[in-house]
Amino acid sequence: MNVVTPEISPSARDRFERMHAVIRTRICLLDYAPGTRLSEEALAAEFGVSRTPLRRVLARLESEGLLQSVHGVGTFVTDVDIAELAQTYQLRFELAELTGRLGAVAPDEALWADFRALSARSKEIVRAPEPKRFAELNMDFFMALQRLTDNEPLKDICEKLYFRTTRIWLKSVFESKIDLADEADIFDREIHDILRALEIGDLHAAAHIQRAHISMSFARMQNGFKTRP
Amino acid sequence: MNVVTPEISPSARDRFERMHAVIRTRICLLDYAPGTRLSEEALAAEFGVSRTPLRRVLARLESEGLLQSVHGVGTFVTDVDIAELAQTYQLRFELAELTGRLGAVAPDEALWADFRALSARSKEIVRAPEPKRFAELNMDFFMALQRLTDNEPLKDICEKLYFRTTRIWLKSVFESKIDLADEADIFDREIHDILRALEIGDLHAAAHIQRAHISMSFARMQNGFKTRP
DNA sequence: GCTCGTGGTGTTGTACACATCATTGTTCGG
DNA sequence: CCGAACAATGATGTGTACAACACCACGAGC
Numbered sequence A, B: 001m002n003v004v005t006p007e008i009s010p011s012a013r014d015r016f017e018r019m020h021a022v023i024r025t026r027i028c029l030l031d032y033a034p035g036t037r038l039s040e041e042a043l044a045a046e047f048g049v050s051r052t053p054l055r056r057v058l059a060r061l062e063s064e065g066l067l068q069s070v071h072g073v074g075t076f077v078t079d080v081d082i083a084e085l086a087q088t089y090q091l092r093f094e095l096a097e098l099t100g101r102l103g104a105v106a107p108d109e110a111l112w113a114d115f116r117a118l119s120a121r122s123k124e125i126v127r128a129p130e131p132k133r134f135a136e137l138n139m140d141f142f143m144a145l146q147r148l149t150d151n152e153p154l155k156d157i158c159e160k161l162y163f164r165t166t167r168i169w170l171k172s173v174f175e176s177k178i179d180l181a182d183e184a185d186i187f188d189r190e191i192h193d194i195l196r197a198l199e200i201g202d203l204h205a206a207a208h209i210q211r212a213h214i215s216m217s218f219a220r221m222q223n224g225f226k227t228r229p
Numbered sequence C: 001g002c003t004c005g006t007g008g009t010g011t012t013g014t015a016c017a018c019a020t021c022a023t024t025g026t027t028c029g030g
Numbered sequence D: 001c002c003g004a005a006c007a008a009t010g011a012t013g014t015g016t017a018c019a020a021c022a023c024c025a026c027g028a029g030c
Helices: A012-028 A040-047 A051-063 A082-101 A109-127 A131-146 A152-174 A180-199 A203-227 B012-028 B040-047 B051-063 B082-101 B109-127 B131-146 B152-174 B180-199 B203-227
Strands: A067-070 A074-077 B067-070 B074-077
Touching: A012 A040, A012 A051, A012 A131, A012 A152, A040 A051, A051 A067, A051 B051, A082 A152, A082 A203, A082 B082, A082 B152, A109 A131, A109 A180, A131 A152, A131 A180, A152 A180, A152 A203, A152 B082, A152 B152, A180 A203, B012 B040, B012 B051, B012 B131, B012 B152, B040 B051, B051 B067, B082 B152, B082 B203, B109 B131, B109 B180, B131 B152, B131 B180, B152 B180, B152 B203, B180 B203
Parallel strands: none
Antiparallel strands: A067 A074, B067 B074
């Protein structure tokens, strides 16, 4: 997404996509933590538009489960209870396995380059853990992996579910319910394992590794909730 | 969240849901065939609201892939090419199997009653096939089946994918690329088989039957496209 | 006769003012 | 002193006028 987006085209749809991506990223990277109230007027001013087109973006984010608007009160970043999260995670790792079976494509040279860059970033974070960089890496790596499938509907669904759950997991990490250094280490190993599977051309295995890591990261998070209520 | 929603509350959200459901049904039942242009003004007048809230509904339908708005031209009911349809169908019958594994719940008495009514309607359609009634039955039966799972995210996804694909299949049927009488007969057998699986409590089997029928109906449709280009 | 330019018409997208709703602080009555 | 009604405030939702844009028909020029 947002490949080049020639800036000489401030068309309506492009503006929409840009605003949507920006706000979504802020929510998922916890710049807007769950429970935060978003000011329509302030956001509209920031993007240099009126409330009308901005509200369209917020409505979309609400349909994706990231926001909730209440008449007369405000629009808030949603939080999710552990029960709903469990269902979503269960679905997510089943879909990860599906991704390996349906429309898996071998990475091209550009993707390899991105993977190498991501791996390097991961090593750096392991040396010096930093919450924000870790969150960004996590998201960028997920988006890179998505380029391995050509089943568009499946890709869309996985993306939506990822954006819906990742901030909750990140919140757990940042609140030290999970140790950041440990998590960075584990994630670095995940990257390593998946890339090795990709190198020998076994996309199926890569998908299974991803599935396993999604499952385990949820389990760790659940433990975090149990030990520190 | 939305605990009781008393129906004496024509609140903003209820109006939205109602308009959304109505237009979506019209699209899926081919009252608005693919390619049709929808008039914002006419629809707004019909629902007794201004363009603003109606546009919110249309934007949602666009995000669900049922509409496409083009600046200065109009908003049109989308059509899908056979390639995209193949991917979606592949995903749909994989998800049908998933539904059997994840969060399957036994039907309660109310659902049994609905199933019996649906079965009766099916028998009637077999006797006297009628396109519109067949389409409605198909949709109602699907919605009833959805009540067998309690994994909300999965349910939402299956629903969206169903609404996205079913009108294309119905179009094939109505254009006589597929024989309506045959299709009614096959569908009646699907209902029969699934209900029998449910009666003995084998939700797993019911899901597999559904999966098989989704797969086969797509195959028949593909044949229809091949034999009559 | 053909082509290119140009205005007309109808559509979606935007800005802004106002209606509606929920919260909160205040004030009056007990 | 306490409680309830009420006005003030600020948020989202709606209505309306206007801008931006695309298509089409008409006509002037070559």
